[in-house]
Amino acid sequence: MDAAAQVKSQLFEMEMYSDLFSKMQELCWRKCIAHSKEEELSVGEQSCTDRCVSKYLEAHLQVGEILKEQSQQPQQ
Amino acid sequence: MEAVQNLPPHQQAEFMVKLEQMQMKDSLVMYTNLVHRCFAPCVTSFRSKVLEKTEQSCVENCASRYIKLTQRVGLRFAEHQAMLQKRAEQAASAGTQA
Numbered sequence: 617m618d619a620a621a622q623v624k625s626q627l628f629e630m631e632m633y634s635d636l637f638s639k640m641q642e643l644c645w646r647k648c649i650a651h652s653k654e655e656e657l658s659v660g661e662q663s664c665t666d667r668c669v670s671k672y673l674e675a676h677l678q679v680g681e682i683l684k685e686q687s688q689q690p691q692q
Numbered sequence: 693m694e695a696v697q698n699l700p701p702h703q704q705a706e707f708m709v710k711l712e713q714m715q716m717k718d719s720l721v722m723y724t725n726l727v728h729r730c731f732a733p734c735v736t737s738f739r740s741k742v743l744e745k746t747e748q749s750c751v752e753n754c755a756s757r758y759i760k761l762t763q764r765v766g767l768r769f770a771e772h773q774a775m776l777q778k779r780a781e782q783a784a785s786a787g788t789q790a
Contacts, residue, residue, distance in 0.1 A: 619700065620703070626696055637765070638718075645761055653753060655753040655756045656757075665765060669769060670768065
């Protein structure tokens with residue numbers, strides 16, 4: 617891969633992470649925090665957030681694996 | 693990101709400029725999203741053209757919560773990425789030793 621293509625590829629990767637981050641943020645907000653009315657996050661909300669991030673990233677990796685597998689199998 | 697460090701300096705600079713632009717765009721988008729996100733649940737009446745005290749504190753709390761959420765998600769995300777990085781390094785060095 618020449619250098620220009622490498623820069624592009626790195627930028628795409630960064631865009632992907634940025635997109636991942638904002639989707640994860642949105643999801644965890646909705647699932648854990650949205651309904652609250654306080655200024656601070658409660659302990660429960662903090663734990664929920666931590667678990668949400670952990671699960672989301674695990675799902676992200678898992679889907680990546682599935683995509684890789686599917687692309688390697690011959691089409692039927 | 694190591695690939696970026698291997699690039700010639702002028703292309704590294706180009707990358708950094710693009711990255712900075714992405715980050716600036718992200719923070720602007722976050723700003724407008726945050727306003728939208730907090731306006732919707734907090735402001736429900738239009739008797740007056742200024743925000744009422746309850747609406748003001750609702751918006752303030754909502755924004756504060758969201759920013760704290762963002763910080764926490766960022767922290768956990770960075771930890772996760774670091775863990776993946778470490779795992780990859782360990783796998784690579786195990787591979788070279790085999």
